[in-house]
Amino acid sequence: MSADDPKTLVSTEWLAAHLKDPDLRILDGSWYLPTVQRDPKAEYDAAHIPGARFFDIDDVSDNRSELPHMAPPPEKFMSRMRAMGIGDGHQVVVYDGAGLNSAARVWWLFRLMGQHNVAVLDGGFPKWQAEGRPIEDLPPIVRDRHMTVRVQNQLVRDVTQVSSASKLGDHEIIDARSAGRFAGTDPEPRAGLRSGHIPGSRNLPFQTLLTEKGTMKDVPELRAAFEAAGIDLAKPAITTCGSGVTAAILALAMERLGKTDWSVYDGSWSEWGAFPTLPVATGEN
Structure with a gap:
C-alpha cells in the first residue's frame, strides 16, 4: 500500500496537490475532551484549510441516546452531509487540530455509511500549518449534492455483541485508552464510570x-x-476506547494493514463502565 491512499490516509503533500480538485471536500473533524478546554468550532472559525467545512461530531450523532456522540441514524447523516454540500462522487479528506485523533472517528462514520472515498489527513492541521500551507477564515461555498447511504453494520458493535465476544474469546477486543485507564489505576475523565477494562x-x-x-x-x-x-x-477485531473516538484510530491502522474484519464498539467505556452488571477486569494485558 502506498503512503497516500485516498481511502485511508493522505499526506499534506497529497492534499496540497489536490486542493483545487472540483470533487474534493475537506472536513475539520476536530473534537476534544472537556478537560482539554479547547473549542474546536471557534478554532475552525479562526483558521482552517481552504474550503474546509466543520464536522461537529456531537451534532452528527444519535441525539436519542444518552451516550456521547453515538453514530447517527442514516437519514440524519444524509441530511447533515447534504447541508454541508457533501455527496456521491466526492473525495473526502478529514483532518483535526490534534494531528491524528478525532478525524479517524469521522472517517469511520463515513465508512459505516457506505462511503469509501474518504481519507484522514496524516498529521492534521498542526502539520499543515507547520509547513506554511494556506489557511483561511472564510465560510465555504456549499452546493447541495445527494448522498446514497448503505449502512455497513459489520463495522459497528453494540454492548450485547461485545459482551458475547468477551465471553467467547472469538474476537480480539482492543482498547485504545491509556495503560493507566486500562489497568484501572487512573481515573476516568467522565464522572460515574468504573475503572478497568472489558475482560479479555x-x-x-x-x-x-x-x-x-x-x-x-x-x-x-x-x-x-x-x-x-x-x-x-x-482473529476478527473489535476496537474500543472512552467514547468511540480514538477506537477509530485503531480501526484506521488495521485498514492500513489490509485487515478488514474489524468493527468499533460505539458505546465503548462510556457504556460498559456505567453498567454495574457488566464485568470489569483490572491490571495490565
Whole structure:
C-alpha cells in the first residue's frame, strides 16, 4: 500500500496537490475532551484549510441516546452531509487540530455509511500549518449534492455483541485508552464510570501507533505495535476506547494493514463502565 491512499490516509503533500480538485471536500473533524478546554468550532472559525467545512461530531450523532456522540441514524447523516454540500462522487479528506485523533472517528462514520472515498489527513492541521500551507477564515461555498447511504453494520458493535465476544474469546477486543485507564489505576475523565477494562481485551494506546510528529507510523511499525500488544491479527477485531473516538484510530491502522474484519464498539467505556452488571477486569494485558 502506498503512503497516500485516498481511502485511508493522505499526506499534506497529497492534499496540497489536490486542493483545487472540483470533487474534493475537506472536513475539520476536530473534537476534544472537556478537560482539554479547547473549542474546536471557534478554532475552525479562526483558521482552517481552504474550503474546509466543520464536522461537529456531537451534532452528527444519535441525539436519542444518552451516550456521547453515538453514530447517527442514516437519514440524519444524509441530511447533515447534504447541508454541508457533501455527496456521491466526492473525495473526502478529514483532518483535526490534534494531528491524528478525532478525524479517524469521522472517517469511520463515513465508512459505516457506505462511503469509501474518504481519507484522514496524516498529521492534521498542526502539520499543515507547520509547513506554511494556506489557511483561511472564510465560510465555504456549499452546493447541495445527494448522498446514497448503505449502512455497513459489520463495522459497528453494540454492548450485547461485545459482551458475547468477551465471553467467547472469538474476537480480539482492543482498547485504545491509556495503560493507566486500562489497568484501572487512573481515573476516568467522565464522572460515574468504573475503572478497568472489558475482560479479555488487550491494551493498545492509540499514541503507540503515532510518531512523535503526530503522523501514523508506517505499515511494518503498525504491525509490530499490534503484535507487541499480544494481538492476534488473524482473529476478527473489535476496537474500543472512552467514547468511540480514538477506537477509530485503531480501526484506521488495521485498514492500513489490509485487515478488514474489524468493527468499533460505539458505546465503548462510556457504556460498559456505567453498567454495574457488566464485568470489569483490572491490571495490565
